[in-house]
Amino acid sequence: MSGNYGIAIDIGTSGIRAQALDIDSSEVISTTITLRHPFPGANVVDHLHFALKVGIKTTHDLLIEAINKVIRGLNIDTQNVKRVAVCGNPIQLSLFHNIEIRDLAYWGENAIERLKIEIPSRNATITNSKEIGLEVFEDALIFIPPAIRHEIGADALAMLYKTGVLDKEGIYLISDFGTNAEMALVIDGEVFTCSTAAGPAIEGQMIYKGRLASPGAICDLEDNDYEWKSIVLDNDLLITDGDTIDPSTGKIISKSKNNIEAIGITGTGVIAAFSLGIDDEIIVDSKIKTDDKKLHLQDDVYLAEEDIVNIGKSLGAFRAAHLTLAEEADILLDDIDAVYMAGASGFYVDPLKSLNIGQIPPSSREIYQVGNTSLDMAKDITLSPEFLDELQKIADQMRSNHIMLATSKTFEKIYSLELSIYEEGMPFWMYNKWLEKYGFQTMPSKELNPKIHRMFERDISDLGINGLNVVDIGLTLEAKFDGCTRCQTCIKNCPEDAITLEDDGRIILRTDKCAGLGCQKCVLTCPEKVFDYGKFLNLS
Protein backbone atom coordinates (compact mmCIF):
# COMPACT_ATOMS: atom_id res chain seq x y z
CA MET A 1 0.00 0.00 0.00
CA SER A 2 1.26 3.47 -0.91
CA GLY A 3 -0.12 5.38 2.08
CA ASN A 4 -2.03 7.81 -0.18
CA TYR A 5 -5.62 7.26 0.76
CA GLY A 6 -8.98 8.31 -0.59
CA ILE A 7 -12.40 7.78 0.98
CA ALA A 8 -15.68 7.14 -0.86
CA ILE A 9 -18.87 7.87 1.10
CA ASP A 10 -22.53 7.13 0.40
CA ILE A 11 -24.90 9.09 2.63
CA GLY A 12 -28.13 7.09 2.33
CA THR A 13 -31.49 7.75 3.92
CA SER A 14 -31.14 4.87 6.37
CA GLY A 15 -27.39 4.96 7.04
CA ILE A 16 -23.86 5.86 5.93
CA ARG A 17 -21.40 3.60 4.10
CA ALA A 18 -17.75 4.43 3.46
CA GLN A 19 -14.72 2.77 1.92
CA ALA A 20 -11.02 3.55 2.32
CA LEU A 21 -9.12 3.25 -0.97
CA ASP A 22 -5.45 3.13 -1.86
CA ILE A 23 -5.30 5.90 -4.48
CA ASP A 24 -2.26 4.48 -6.29
CA SER A 25 -3.25 0.83 -6.52
CA SER A 26 -7.07 1.43 -6.58
CA GLU A 27 -7.34 -1.29 -3.93
CA VAL A 28 -10.18 -1.20 -1.38
CA ILE A 29 -8.69 -1.24 2.13
CA SER A 30 -11.69 -1.29 4.44
CA THR A 31 -15.42 -0.63 4.63
CA THR A 32 -17.52 0.94 7.37
CA ILE A 33 -21.30 1.02 7.58
CA THR A 34 -23.81 2.31 10.11
CA LEU A 35 -27.11 0.55 10.75
CA ARG A 36 -28.88 3.86 11.35
CA HIS A 37 -28.87 7.43 10.11
CA PRO A 38 -27.79 10.21 12.51
CA PHE A 39 -31.08 12.08 11.91
CA PRO A 40 -34.45 11.00 13.35
CA GLY A 41 -36.57 8.80 11.11
CA ALA A 42 -35.48 7.03 7.97
CA ASN A 43 -36.91 9.01 5.09
CA VAL A 44 -36.30 12.35 3.42
CA VAL A 45 -39.44 13.98 4.82
CA ASP A 46 -38.29 13.19 8.39
CA HIS A 47 -34.80 14.48 7.65
CA LEU A 48 -36.07 17.69 6.07
CA HIS A 49 -38.47 18.30 8.96
CA PHE A 50 -35.68 17.74 11.49
CA ALA A 51 -33.24 20.02 9.64
CA LEU A 52 -35.81 22.81 9.34
CA LYS A 53 -36.67 22.49 13.04
CA VAL A 54 -33.17 22.43 14.54
CA GLY A 55 -31.49 24.46 11.79
CA ILE A 56 -29.14 23.62 8.92
CA LYS A 57 -25.98 24.31 10.96
CA THR A 58 -26.91 21.92 13.81
CA THR A 59 -27.95 19.25 11.30
CA HIS A 60 -24.75 19.71 9.27
CA ASP A 61 -22.61 19.41 12.43
CA LEU A 62 -24.44 16.24 13.46
CA LEU A 63 -23.98 14.67 10.03
CA ILE A 64 -20.28 15.55 9.93
CA GLU A 65 -19.80 14.18 13.46
CA ALA A 66 -21.36 10.91 12.29
CA ILE A 67 -19.21 10.82 9.14
CA ASN A 68 -16.06 11.45 11.21
CA LYS A 69 -17.01 8.44 13.35
CA VAL A 70 -17.44 6.38 10.19
CA ILE A 71 -14.04 7.58 8.90
CA ARG A 72 -12.36 6.62 12.20
CA GLY A 73 -13.96 3.18 11.81
CA LEU A 74 -12.01 2.66 8.56
CA ASN A 75 -8.84 2.26 10.67
CA ILE A 76 -6.43 4.06 8.36
CA ASP A 77 -4.04 6.95 9.01
CA THR A 78 -6.53 9.77 8.36
CA GLN A 79 -3.71 12.31 7.90
CA ASN A 80 -2.83 10.48 4.68
CA VAL A 81 -6.34 10.90 3.26
CA LYS A 82 -5.92 13.21 0.25
CA ARG A 83 -9.36 12.92 -1.37
CA VAL A 84 -12.92 12.25 -0.27
CA ALA A 85 -15.93 11.85 -2.61
CA VAL A 86 -19.53 11.70 -1.37
CA CYS A 87 -22.79 10.68 -3.01
CA GLY A 88 -26.40 10.86 -1.83
CA ASN A 89 -29.73 12.53 -2.49
CA PRO A 90 -30.00 16.35 -2.71
CA ILE A 91 -31.01 16.71 0.95
CA GLN A 92 -28.11 14.66 2.31
CA LEU A 93 -25.56 16.33 0.03
CA SER A 94 -26.87 19.83 0.77
CA LEU A 95 -26.66 19.19 4.52
CA PHE A 96 -23.17 17.73 4.05
CA HIS A 97 -22.19 20.86 2.10
CA ASN A 98 -23.98 23.13 4.61
CA ILE A 99 -26.08 24.88 1.96
CA GLU A 100 -29.76 25.89 1.65
CA ILE A 101 -32.32 23.07 1.74
CA ARG A 102 -35.61 24.97 2.06
CA ASP A 103 -36.08 24.90 -1.74
CA LEU A 104 -36.34 21.11 -1.40
CA ALA A 105 -39.04 21.41 1.25
CA TYR A 106 -41.49 23.73 -0.52
CA TRP A 107 -43.28 22.91 -3.74
CA GLY A 108 -43.81 25.41 -6.50
CA GLU A 109 -42.10 28.61 -7.54
CA ASN A 110 -44.65 30.79 -5.71
CA ALA A 111 -43.75 29.44 -2.27
CA ILE A 112 -40.04 29.75 -3.02
CA GLU A 113 -40.49 33.37 -4.17
CA ARG A 114 -42.75 34.26 -1.24
CA LEU A 115 -40.23 32.89 1.25
CA LYS A 116 -37.37 34.61 -0.64
CA ILE A 117 -35.45 31.34 -0.87
CA GLU A 118 -32.42 31.45 -3.12
CA ILE A 119 -32.03 28.10 -4.84
CA PRO A 120 -28.37 27.10 -4.48
CA SER A 121 -26.32 25.59 -7.30
CA ARG A 122 -26.05 21.83 -6.93
CA ASN A 123 -23.50 21.46 -9.71
CA ALA A 124 -20.36 19.38 -9.24
CA THR A 125 -18.29 20.98 -6.49
CA ILE A 126 -14.77 20.63 -5.14
CA THR A 127 -14.20 21.92 -1.63
CA ASN A 128 -11.79 20.98 1.15
CA SER A 129 -11.85 19.14 4.46
CA LYS A 130 -11.42 22.31 6.56
CA GLU A 131 -14.48 23.86 4.94
CA ILE A 132 -16.63 20.80 5.63
CA GLY A 133 -15.12 19.80 8.99
CA LEU A 134 -13.89 16.32 8.09
CA GLU A 135 -11.11 14.97 10.30
CA VAL A 136 -8.66 14.01 7.55
CA PHE A 137 -5.55 15.70 6.06
CA GLU A 138 -6.38 19.41 6.34
CA ASP A 139 -5.96 20.19 2.63
CA ALA A 140 -7.72 17.05 1.44
CA LEU A 141 -10.03 17.74 -1.49
CA ILE A 142 -13.71 16.91 -1.12
CA PHE A 143 -15.66 16.07 -4.29
CA ILE A 144 -19.44 16.47 -4.46
CA PRO A 145 -21.11 15.17 -7.66
CA PRO A 146 -23.84 17.16 -9.43
CA ALA A 147 -27.59 16.79 -9.14
CA ILE A 148 -29.34 16.25 -12.50
CA ARG A 149 -31.93 18.88 -11.63
CA HIS A 150 -32.63 20.37 -8.27
CA GLU A 151 -34.97 17.55 -7.17
CA ILE A 152 -33.07 14.72 -8.92
CA GLY A 153 -29.89 14.09 -7.05
CA ALA A 154 -26.47 12.60 -7.55
CA ASP A 155 -27.81 9.27 -6.22
CA ALA A 156 -30.16 9.09 -9.23
CA LEU A 157 -27.28 10.03 -11.52
CA ALA A 158 -25.22 7.20 -9.99
CA MET A 159 -28.02 4.71 -10.56
CA LEU A 160 -28.39 5.78 -14.22
CA TYR A 161 -24.68 5.98 -14.92
CA LYS A 162 -23.60 2.76 -13.22
CA THR A 163 -26.33 0.66 -14.88
CA GLY A 164 -25.30 1.98 -18.32
CA VAL A 165 -28.93 2.48 -19.41
CA LEU A 166 -28.36 6.04 -20.69
CA ASP A 167 -26.45 4.75 -23.71
CA LYS A 168 -28.75 1.87 -24.58
CA GLU A 169 -31.78 1.68 -26.84
CA GLY A 170 -34.84 0.22 -25.17
CA ILE A 171 -37.02 0.85 -22.12
CA TYR A 172 -35.59 0.37 -18.64
CA LEU A 173 -36.91 0.89 -15.12
CA ILE A 174 -34.36 1.53 -12.38
CA SER A 175 -35.34 1.73 -8.71
CA ASP A 176 -33.18 2.49 -5.70
CA PHE A 177 -35.12 0.68 -3.01
CA GLY A 178 -35.48 2.32 0.36
CA THR A 179 -37.82 4.31 2.54
CA ASN A 180 -37.62 6.93 -0.16
CA ALA A 181 -37.51 4.99 -3.42
CA GLU A 182 -35.88 6.85 -6.31
CA MET A 183 -37.12 5.62 -9.70
CA ALA A 184 -36.19 6.32 -13.29
CA LEU A 185 -37.79 5.15 -16.48
CA VAL A 186 -35.35 5.46 -19.38
CA ILE A 187 -36.72 5.33 -22.92
CA ASP A 188 -33.99 5.38 -25.60
CA GLY A 189 -31.89 7.67 -23.39
CA GLU A 190 -34.72 10.01 -22.32
CA VAL A 191 -35.22 9.90 -18.55
CA PHE A 192 -38.44 10.17 -16.52
CA THR A 193 -37.80 10.25 -12.77
CA CYS A 194 -39.84 10.31 -9.61
CA SER A 195 -39.31 9.66 -5.96
CA THR A 196 -41.92 7.85 -3.90
CA ALA A 197 -42.17 7.94 -0.10
CA ALA A 198 -42.47 4.19 0.35
CA GLY A 199 -42.19 4.57 4.13
CA PRO A 200 -40.30 2.57 6.72
CA ALA A 201 -42.38 -0.67 6.82
CA ILE A 202 -40.55 -2.34 3.93
CA GLU A 203 -37.24 -1.55 5.65
CA GLY A 204 -38.47 -3.49 8.70
CA GLN A 205 -39.17 -0.32 10.68
CA MET A 206 -42.36 0.93 12.36
CA ILE A 207 -43.85 -2.57 12.43
CA TYR A 208 -44.24 -4.53 15.66
CA LYS A 209 -41.42 -7.03 15.25
CA GLY A 210 -39.43 -5.17 12.60
CA ARG A 211 -35.73 -4.43 12.91
CA LEU A 212 -32.76 -3.49 10.76
CA ALA A 213 -30.34 -6.19 9.58
CA SER A 214 -28.78 -7.53 12.80
CA PRO A 215 -28.03 -10.94 14.38
CA GLY A 216 -31.21 -12.97 14.90
CA ALA A 217 -33.28 -11.04 12.34
CA ILE A 218 -35.35 -13.08 9.88
CA CYS A 219 -34.33 -11.85 6.41
CA ASP A 220 -36.08 -14.35 4.13
CA LEU A 221 -38.49 -17.30 4.21
CA GLU A 222 -38.80 -20.47 2.16
CA ASP A 223 -42.22 -22.03 1.61
CA ASN A 224 -42.41 -25.80 1.57
CA ASP A 225 -46.01 -26.87 1.21
CA TYR A 226 -47.45 -24.38 3.76
CA GLU A 227 -44.48 -24.92 6.11
CA TRP A 228 -42.18 -21.88 6.29
CA LYS A 229 -38.45 -22.12 6.94
CA SER A 230 -36.90 -18.93 8.35
CA ILE A 231 -33.62 -17.65 6.93
CA VAL A 232 -31.92 -15.79 9.78
CA LEU A 233 -28.83 -13.55 10.11
CA ASP A 234 -26.11 -14.99 12.35
CA ASN A 235 -23.61 -13.04 14.48
CA ASP A 236 -21.51 -12.19 11.38
CA LEU A 237 -24.65 -11.03 9.54
CA LEU A 238 -24.40 -14.04 7.24
CA ILE A 239 -27.58 -15.91 6.33
CA THR A 240 -28.28 -19.25 7.93
CA ASP A 241 -31.21 -21.65 8.24
CA GLY A 242 -33.65 -21.08 11.08
CA ASP A 243 -36.60 -23.20 12.25
CA THR A 244 -39.50 -24.37 10.08
CA ILE A 245 -42.90 -23.43 11.46
CA ASP A 246 -46.60 -23.45 10.65
CA PRO A 247 -47.38 -19.78 9.85
CA SER A 248 -51.02 -20.16 10.94
CA THR A 249 -50.19 -21.16 14.51
CA GLY A 250 -46.46 -20.69 15.07
CA LYS A 251 -46.09 -24.41 15.86
CA ILE A 252 -42.54 -25.65 15.24
CA ILE A 253 -42.39 -28.27 12.47
CA SER A 254 -38.62 -28.76 12.68
CA LYS A 255 -35.86 -27.10 14.72
CA SER A 256 -32.72 -25.90 12.96
CA LYS A 257 -29.43 -27.36 14.19
CA ASN A 258 -28.03 -23.79 14.12
CA ASN A 259 -30.03 -23.02 17.24
CA ILE A 260 -30.36 -19.30 16.49
CA GLU A 261 -33.12 -17.43 18.25
CA ALA A 262 -35.13 -15.15 15.94
CA ILE A 263 -35.61 -11.70 17.48
CA GLY A 264 -37.31 -9.75 14.69
CA ILE A 265 -37.75 -9.37 10.95
CA THR A 266 -35.90 -7.18 8.41
CA GLY A 267 -37.37 -5.39 5.39
CA THR A 268 -36.45 -8.26 3.04
CA GLY A 269 -38.06 -10.68 5.53
CA VAL A 270 -41.20 -8.54 5.54
CA ILE A 271 -41.40 -8.75 1.72
CA ALA A 272 -40.94 -12.53 1.93
CA ALA A 273 -43.65 -12.98 4.59
CA PHE A 274 -46.09 -10.78 2.68
CA SER A 275 -45.45 -12.65 -0.58
CA LEU A 276 -45.77 -16.14 0.94
CA GLY A 277 -48.81 -15.03 2.95
CA ILE A 278 -50.58 -14.09 -0.30
CA ASP A 279 -49.48 -17.28 -2.10
CA ASP A 280 -50.70 -19.49 0.77
CA GLU A 281 -53.91 -17.40 1.10
CA ILE A 282 -53.17 -16.54 4.71
CA ILE A 283 -53.34 -12.86 3.68
CA VAL A 284 -56.54 -12.20 1.73
CA ASP A 285 -57.71 -8.67 0.88
CA SER A 286 -55.31 -7.27 3.52
CA LYS A 287 -56.73 -9.44 6.30
CA ILE A 288 -54.84 -12.23 8.06
CA LYS A 289 -56.92 -15.41 7.99
CA THR A 290 -55.64 -17.03 11.19
CA ASP A 291 -57.50 -17.47 14.49
CA ASP A 292 -55.56 -14.74 16.28
CA LYS A 293 -55.14 -12.52 13.16
CA LYS A 294 -51.37 -12.91 13.28
CA LEU A 295 -48.99 -14.30 10.67
CA HIS A 296 -46.65 -16.43 12.78
CA LEU A 297 -42.92 -16.76 12.24
CA GLN A 298 -40.13 -18.29 14.31
CA ASP A 299 -39.82 -17.59 18.09
CA ASP A 300 -42.96 -15.48 18.38
CA VAL A 301 -41.92 -13.08 15.65
CA TYR A 302 -45.13 -12.22 13.80
CA LEU A 303 -46.86 -9.76 11.50
CA ALA A 304 -50.11 -8.25 12.76
CA GLU A 305 -52.96 -6.96 10.59
CA GLU A 306 -51.85 -3.39 11.29
CA ASP A 307 -48.41 -4.31 9.91
CA ILE A 308 -50.04 -5.74 6.78
CA VAL A 309 -51.81 -2.41 6.18
CA ASN A 310 -48.53 -0.47 6.60
CA ILE A 311 -46.59 -2.86 4.35
CA GLY A 312 -49.40 -2.76 1.78
CA LYS A 313 -49.38 1.04 1.74
CA SER A 314 -45.61 0.99 1.15
CA LEU A 315 -45.99 -1.46 -1.72
CA GLY A 316 -48.88 0.60 -3.04
CA ALA A 317 -46.54 3.61 -3.27
CA PHE A 318 -44.23 1.55 -5.52
CA ARG A 319 -47.01 0.27 -7.77
CA ALA A 320 -48.69 3.67 -8.07
CA ALA A 321 -45.31 5.27 -8.91
CA HIS A 322 -44.61 2.67 -11.63
CA LEU A 323 -48.00 3.23 -13.21
CA THR A 324 -47.67 7.02 -12.97
CA LEU A 325 -44.24 6.96 -14.63
CA ALA A 326 -45.54 4.71 -17.42
CA GLU A 327 -48.64 6.88 -17.98
CA GLU A 328 -46.59 10.11 -18.05
CA ALA A 329 -44.05 8.59 -20.45
CA ASP A 330 -46.84 7.10 -22.58
CA ILE A 331 -45.66 3.49 -22.47
CA LEU A 332 -47.15 0.29 -21.11
CA LEU A 333 -45.46 -1.41 -18.14
CA ASP A 334 -45.40 -4.47 -20.36
CA ASP A 335 -43.06 -2.59 -22.78
CA ILE A 336 -40.22 -2.44 -20.21
CA ASP A 337 -37.21 -4.46 -21.42
CA ALA A 338 -35.37 -4.75 -18.09
CA VAL A 339 -35.71 -3.73 -14.46
CA TYR A 340 -32.70 -2.73 -12.32
CA MET A 341 -32.92 -3.01 -8.52
CA ALA A 342 -30.35 -0.78 -6.77
CA GLY A 343 -29.46 -0.21 -3.11
CA ALA A 344 -28.95 -2.72 -0.30
CA SER A 345 -32.66 -3.65 -0.03
CA GLY A 346 -32.91 -4.05 -3.79
CA PHE A 347 -29.92 -6.36 -3.68
CA TYR A 348 -30.85 -8.66 -0.81
CA VAL A 349 -34.58 -9.00 -1.42
CA ASP A 350 -35.74 -12.05 -3.39
CA PRO A 351 -36.75 -10.45 -6.74
CA LEU A 352 -39.40 -13.11 -7.40
CA LYS A 353 -41.13 -12.12 -4.17
CA SER A 354 -40.79 -8.41 -5.07
CA LEU A 355 -42.41 -9.17 -8.41
CA ASN A 356 -45.15 -11.22 -6.75
CA ILE A 357 -46.32 -8.35 -4.55
CA GLY A 358 -45.85 -5.34 -6.83
CA GLN A 359 -42.52 -3.91 -5.64
CA ILE A 360 -41.40 -4.24 -9.26
CA PRO A 361 -43.85 -4.52 -12.19
CA PRO A 362 -45.32 -8.03 -12.50
CA SER A 363 -44.34 -8.19 -16.18
CA SER A 364 -40.58 -7.78 -15.46
CA ARG A 365 -38.76 -10.18 -17.79
CA GLU A 366 -35.10 -9.32 -17.09
CA ILE A 367 -34.17 -8.30 -13.54
CA TYR A 368 -30.73 -6.98 -12.55
CA GLN A 369 -29.69 -6.61 -8.88
CA VAL A 370 -26.91 -4.03 -9.09
CA GLY A 371 -26.04 -3.19 -5.45
CA ASN A 372 -24.94 0.15 -4.06
CA THR A 373 -24.45 2.37 -7.13
CA SER A 374 -23.98 5.57 -5.05
CA LEU A 375 -20.95 4.17 -3.21
CA ASP A 376 -19.59 2.81 -6.51
CA MET A 377 -19.82 6.23 -8.15
CA ALA A 378 -18.16 7.93 -5.15
CA LYS A 379 -15.39 5.34 -5.48
CA ASP A 380 -14.92 6.16 -9.18
CA ILE A 381 -14.62 9.89 -8.37
CA THR A 382 -12.16 9.26 -5.53
CA LEU A 383 -9.88 7.24 -7.79
CA SER A 384 -10.27 9.52 -10.86
CA PRO A 385 -11.26 13.07 -9.82
CA GLU A 386 -11.47 14.17 -13.50
CA PHE A 387 -14.57 11.95 -13.70
CA LEU A 388 -16.44 14.72 -11.84
CA ASP A 389 -16.35 16.95 -14.97
CA GLU A 390 -17.67 14.09 -17.07
CA LEU A 391 -20.57 13.62 -14.64
CA GLN A 392 -21.42 17.31 -14.87
CA LYS A 393 -21.51 17.03 -18.68
CA ILE A 394 -23.78 13.97 -18.45
CA ALA A 395 -26.09 15.80 -16.03
CA ASP A 396 -26.18 18.90 -18.30
CA GLN A 397 -26.96 16.91 -21.43
CA MET A 398 -29.53 14.57 -19.93
CA ARG A 399 -33.01 14.85 -21.41
CA SER A 400 -34.84 14.55 -18.12
CA ASN A 401 -38.42 14.94 -16.95
CA HIS A 402 -39.19 14.87 -13.25
CA ILE A 403 -42.66 13.86 -12.12
CA MET A 404 -43.50 15.36 -8.75
CA LEU A 405 -45.77 12.68 -7.29
CA ALA A 406 -47.00 14.99 -4.53
CA THR A 407 -48.73 17.16 -7.14
CA SER A 408 -49.47 14.51 -9.81
CA LYS A 409 -53.22 13.93 -10.34
CA THR A 410 -52.42 10.55 -11.93
CA PHE A 411 -50.52 9.41 -8.83
CA GLU A 412 -53.22 10.77 -6.53
CA LYS A 413 -55.93 8.72 -8.29
CA ILE A 414 -53.88 5.51 -8.44
CA TYR A 415 -52.61 5.78 -4.87
CA SER A 416 -56.17 6.28 -3.61
CA LEU A 417 -56.98 2.90 -5.24
CA GLU A 418 -54.01 1.37 -3.40
CA LEU A 419 -55.36 2.75 -0.11
CA SER A 420 -58.75 1.20 -0.94
CA ILE A 421 -57.04 -2.19 -1.26
CA TYR A 422 -55.05 -1.99 1.95
CA GLU A 423 -57.37 0.03 4.18
CA GLU A 424 -60.77 -1.13 2.94
CA GLY A 425 -59.99 -4.58 1.50
CA MET A 426 -60.95 -3.73 -2.11
CA PRO A 427 -60.28 -6.83 -4.28
CA PHE A 428 -57.62 -6.55 -6.98
CA TRP A 429 -59.99 -7.13 -9.91
CA MET A 430 -61.86 -4.01 -8.85
CA TYR A 431 -58.55 -2.08 -8.74
CA ASN A 432 -58.05 -2.91 -12.43
CA LYS A 433 -61.66 -1.94 -13.22
CA TRP A 434 -61.08 1.47 -11.63
CA LEU A 435 -57.83 1.94 -13.56
CA GLU A 436 -59.80 1.32 -16.77
CA LYS A 437 -62.50 3.73 -15.66
CA TYR A 438 -59.89 6.46 -15.09
CA GLY A 439 -58.54 5.80 -18.61
CA PHE A 440 -55.25 4.29 -17.38
CA GLN A 441 -53.60 1.02 -18.38
CA THR A 442 -54.38 -1.99 -16.20
CA MET A 443 -51.71 -4.01 -14.42
CA PRO A 444 -50.03 -6.45 -16.81
CA SER A 445 -50.09 -10.18 -16.12
CA LYS A 446 -47.31 -11.81 -14.13
CA GLU A 447 -44.13 -13.02 -15.83
CA LEU A 448 -43.71 -16.59 -14.64
CA ASN A 449 -40.10 -17.13 -15.59
CA PRO A 450 -38.09 -13.90 -15.33
CA LYS A 451 -34.31 -13.96 -15.84
CA ILE A 452 -32.45 -12.74 -12.75
CA HIS A 453 -28.94 -11.29 -12.95
CA ARG A 454 -27.20 -10.77 -9.60
CA MET A 455 -24.17 -8.66 -10.38
CA PHE A 456 -22.08 -9.31 -7.23
CA GLU A 457 -21.99 -11.47 -4.10
CA ARG A 458 -23.03 -8.58 -1.83
CA ASP A 459 -24.44 -5.06 -2.26
CA ILE A 460 -20.95 -3.61 -1.71
CA SER A 461 -18.97 -5.67 -4.21
CA ASP A 462 -15.55 -5.52 -2.50
CA LEU A 463 -15.26 -4.95 1.28
CA GLY A 464 -11.46 -4.55 1.10
CA ILE A 465 -8.48 -6.35 2.59
CA ASN A 466 -9.37 -5.30 6.15
CA GLY A 467 -13.06 -6.13 5.71
CA LEU A 468 -16.20 -4.63 7.22
CA ASN A 469 -16.63 -2.61 10.40
CA VAL A 470 -20.12 -1.73 11.69
CA VAL A 471 -20.12 1.59 13.57
CA ASP A 472 -22.66 2.62 16.20
CA ILE A 473 -23.56 6.28 15.57
CA GLY A 474 -24.67 7.11 19.13
CA LEU A 475 -24.94 10.91 18.74
CA THR A 476 -27.02 13.19 20.92
CA LEU A 477 -28.56 16.65 20.97
CA GLU A 478 -29.71 18.32 24.16
CA ALA A 479 -32.26 20.89 25.25
CA LYS A 480 -33.68 22.53 28.36
CA PHE A 481 -37.36 23.38 28.11
CA ASP A 482 -38.78 26.30 30.11
CA GLY A 483 -41.75 24.97 32.08
CA CYS A 484 -40.54 21.34 32.08
CA THR A 485 -41.61 19.71 35.36
CA ARG A 486 -39.32 16.68 34.84
CA CYS A 487 -42.39 14.44 34.96
CA GLN A 488 -40.73 11.97 32.53
CA THR A 489 -43.93 11.42 30.54
CA CYS A 490 -42.00 11.96 27.29
CA ILE A 491 -39.43 9.36 28.34
CA LYS A 492 -42.04 6.78 29.33
CA ASN A 493 -43.91 7.24 26.03
CA CYS A 494 -40.87 7.12 23.76
CA PRO A 495 -41.07 3.74 21.97
CA GLU A 496 -37.40 3.86 20.94
CA ASP A 497 -35.76 4.74 24.31
CA ALA A 498 -34.36 7.78 22.53
CA ILE A 499 -34.72 10.33 25.39
CA THR A 500 -33.10 10.64 28.80
CA LEU A 501 -33.39 13.31 31.50
CA GLU A 502 -30.30 14.59 33.32
CA ASP A 503 -30.32 15.71 36.99
CA ASP A 504 -29.96 19.36 35.92
CA GLY A 505 -33.12 19.13 33.76
CA ARG A 506 -31.44 18.72 30.38
CA ILE A 507 -33.28 16.43 27.97
CA ILE A 508 -30.87 14.35 25.88
CA LEU A 509 -32.08 13.05 22.50
CA ARG A 510 -30.36 10.09 20.78
CA THR A 511 -31.10 11.37 17.27
CA ASP A 512 -30.22 8.09 15.53
CA LYS A 513 -32.69 6.15 17.67
CA CYS A 514 -35.57 8.62 17.32
CA ALA A 515 -38.34 7.56 14.89
CA GLY A 516 -39.01 11.15 13.82
CA LEU A 517 -42.08 12.75 12.33
CA GLY A 518 -44.10 9.53 12.15
CA CYS A 519 -43.92 9.22 15.97
CA GLN A 520 -43.80 12.53 17.88
CA LYS A 521 -45.19 10.84 21.02
CA CYS A 522 -42.84 12.98 23.14
CA VAL A 523 -44.33 16.18 21.74
CA LEU A 524 -47.93 14.94 21.86
CA THR A 525 -47.88 13.51 25.39
CA CYS A 526 -45.95 16.26 27.19
CA PRO A 527 -48.55 17.56 29.69
CA GLU A 528 -46.93 21.01 29.80
CA LYS A 529 -46.73 21.26 25.98
CA VAL A 530 -43.08 22.32 26.24
CA PHE A 531 -41.29 19.49 24.39
CA ASP A 532 -39.95 21.29 21.31
CA TYR A 533 -37.64 19.77 18.70
CA GLY A 534 -36.60 23.25 17.61
CA LYS A 535 -34.78 23.80 20.92
CA PHE A 536 -32.35 20.89 20.57
CA LEU A 537 -28.72 21.89 20.14
CA ASN A 538 -25.48 20.08 19.46
CA LEU A 539 -23.31 20.90 22.48
CA SER A 540 -20.71 18.18 22.02
Ligand code: SF4
Ligand atom coordinates in the same frame (compact mmCIF):
# COMPACT_ATOMS: atom_id res chain seq x y z
S1 SF4 B 1 -41.17 9.74 21.31
FE1 SF4 B 1 -40.09 11.49 20.45
S2 SF4 B 1 -37.93 11.05 20.83
FE2 SF4 B 1 -39.04 9.11 21.06
S3 SF4 B 1 -38.96 8.17 19.04
FE3 SF4 B 1 -40.87 9.31 19.15
S4 SF4 B 1 -40.35 11.30 18.24
FE4 SF4 B 1 -38.43 10.32 18.77
Ligand code: SF4
Ligand atom coordinates in the same frame (compact mmCIF):
# COMPACT_ATOMS: atom_id res chain seq x y z
S1 SF4 C 1 -43.09 15.32 29.29
FE1 SF4 C 1 -42.71 17.51 29.09
S2 SF4 C 1 -42.72 18.25 31.18
FE2 SF4 C 1 -42.49 16.03 31.32
S3 SF4 C 1 -40.25 15.69 31.35
FE3 SF4 C 1 -40.88 15.59 29.22
S4 SF4 C 1 -40.58 17.68 28.46
FE4 SF4 C 1 -40.59 17.80 30.69
